[in-house]
Amino acid sequence: MSIDVHTSPLSGERGQAIAAAIRQRLVSADQPVVGLIDLNGLRRAAAELHAAFGFPDVEVRHTFAVKAAALVPVLRHLWHAGIGAEVASPGELAIARAAGISAGHTVLDSPAKTEAELREALELGIAVNADNPQELSRIDALVRRAPAVGPVGVRVNAQVGAGSIGAMSTATATSKFGIALRDEGAEEWLVEAFLKRPWLTRLHTHTGSQGIPLALMAEGVAAVHALAEKINAAAGRRQITVLDIGGGLPVNFSSDVMTPTFRDYAQTLRAVVPGLFDGRYGIVTEFGRSLAAKQGVVLARVEYTKSAGGRAIAVTHAGAQVATRTVFAPESWPLRVEAWDASGRPREGTAVPQDIAGPCCFAGDLVARERPLPLLEQGDLVALLDTGAYYFSTHFAYNSLPRPAVYGYTADETSVRFEILRRPQTLDELVAESGG
Numbered sequence: 001m002s003i004d005v006h007t008s009p010l011s012g013e014r015g016q017a018i019a020a021a022i023r024q025r026l027v028s029a030d031q032p033v034v035g036l037i038d039l040n041g042l043r044r045a046a047a048e049l050h051a052a053f054g055f056p057d058v059e060v061r062h063t064f065a066v067k068a069a070a071l072v073p074v075l076r077h078l079w080h081a082g083i084g085a086e087v088a089s090p091g092e093l094a095i096a097r098a099a100g101i102s103a104g105h106t107v108l109d110s111p112a113k114t115e116a117e118l119r120e121a122l123e124l125g126i127a128v129n130a131d132n133p134q135e136l137s138r139i140d141a142l143v144r145r146a147p148a149v150g151p152v153g154v155r156v157n158a159q160v161g162a163g164s165i166g167a168m169s170t171a172t173a174t175s176k177f178g179i180a181l182r183d184e185g186a187e188e189w190l191v192e193a194f195l196k197r198p199w200l201t202r203l204h205t206h207t208g209s210q211g212i213p214l215a216l217m218a219e220g221v222a223a224v225h226a227l228a229e230k231i232n233a234a235a236g237r238r239q240i241t242v243l244d245i246g247g248g249l250p251v252n253f254s255s256d257v258m259t260p261t262f263r264d265y266a267q268t269l270r271a272v273v274p275g276l277f278d279g280r281y282g283i284v285t286e287f288g289r290s291l292a293a294k295q296g297v298v299l300a301r302v303e304y305t306k307s308a309g310g311r312a313i314a315v316t317h318a319g320a321q322v323a324t325r326t327v328f329a330p331e332s333w334p335l336r337v338e339a340w341d342a343s344g345r346p347r348e349g350t351a352v353p354q355d356i357a358g359p360c361c362f363a364g365d366l367v368a369r370e371r372p373l374p375l376l377e378q379g380d381l382v383a384l385l386d387t388g389a390y391y392f393s394t395h396f397a398y399n400s401l402p403r404p405a406v407y408g409y410t411a412d413e414t415s416v417r418f419e420i421l422r423r424p425q426t427l428d429e430l431v432a433e434s435g436g
């Protein structure tokens with residue numbers, strides 16, 4: 001992937017917000033790294049999603065994959081924009097509930113739900129997608145005691161194959177998720193499982209996250225739609241009423257352009273699976289990265305600059321603790337980096353290849369290698385773009401580095417307003433969490 005380094009950092013709401021954050025000293029010696037989230041951007045992304053899937057006569061419920069940005073105020077903003085929550089652990093469910101998201105707009109997926117989690121979800125009326133036959137047996141026992149308040153479905157692995165990032169591809173032949181549809185006897189087993197359980201009303205699929213081409217995602221949805229048709233025909237009634245198509249719309253990390261768009265995906269689905277939109281099925285979506293990635297920035301101080309073996313190195317406060325995937329799998333997760341000076345101006349000058357290093361004590365803690373940027377100086381700042389999903393919201397506690405503060409911003413041409421979304425973790429909290 002080529003990285004675009006030519007757009008003016010100051011242009012647009014993000015540039016205004018970075019400049020204001022620097023001038024207002026949101027980043028300081030005490031707080032050398034922060035996360036910023038564009039709240040207007042979140043609302044715009046939600047509105048684009050609603051518009052893209054706004055087909056007449058089709059009931060669509062959008063949920064946000066909480067793991068992409070597990071911050072209560074972010075979920076609350078999305079909820080006010082009509083987006084519920086997809087949760088995959090008791091912690092994520094608690095965060096979604098704290099954000100005020102109703103059970104009817106919450107979906108529980110996870111390959112390892114405990115009996116207690118299942119019981120709670122079924123009682124609350126949260127939609128549950130069973131991952132495997134053993135889980136379905138567990139749900140059988142719970143439903144015998146008390147009927148589920150909310151809908152129950154089954155997650156299917158359509159086994160349509162991998163995208164460009166193996167670790168993110170959930171529809172491979174041997175993926176750990178869902179019931180493998182193309183395994184021998186699986187389809188017959190699924191049809192039978194639904195016929196035996198009139199309360200099973202949904203099918204779920206999620207082909208993967210990032211690196212999955214739209215056509216492959218659509219193929220996964222088509223397989224699940226075909227299965228729903230088969231089950232409904234066998235049942236002689238419309239037993240399956242909702243198809244949950246997961247998330248996974250990839251994000252373009254190399255420029256500010258959002259591509260593909262929600263509309264691109266909806267149009268691809270319409271071409272490949274026209275029956276999805278004929279009004280006979282409700283639809284649930286679970287997008288994460290595509291709603292939040294472009295709304296976030298990590299802003300970090302350059303503590304020192306140095307040179308080693310002819311390589312210019314900027315030692316910053318943003319490393320594996322906030323950009324874990326980029327540090328450990330740099331080929332799959334390249335990030336754009338901007339250079340800013342301490343007065344809140346984009347740093348100018350000839351681009352020089354530099355390593356942008358983090359604070360962690362291992363050699364590979366680099367968020368960019370040999371990146372051409374104006375030569376950074378001590379006290380400058382680096383901005384890591386497109387980090388609103390799975391970055392500062394997914395802290396990695398290496399070196400006991402504290403979780404940084406996250407600010408939401410609302411920017412227009414004349415002003416930028418910040419609000420705290422997550423306080424920085426204090427050292428006392430860190431010690432307490434570490435058994436102190």
Ligand SMILES: *Cc1c(COP(=O)(O)O)cnc(C)c1O
Binds near residue numbers: 086109210247249
């Ligand atoms: C992670 C995940 C999502 C969200 O994926 P994105 O790539 O962030 O859109 C949706 N559904 C399930 C089941 C997931 O595991």
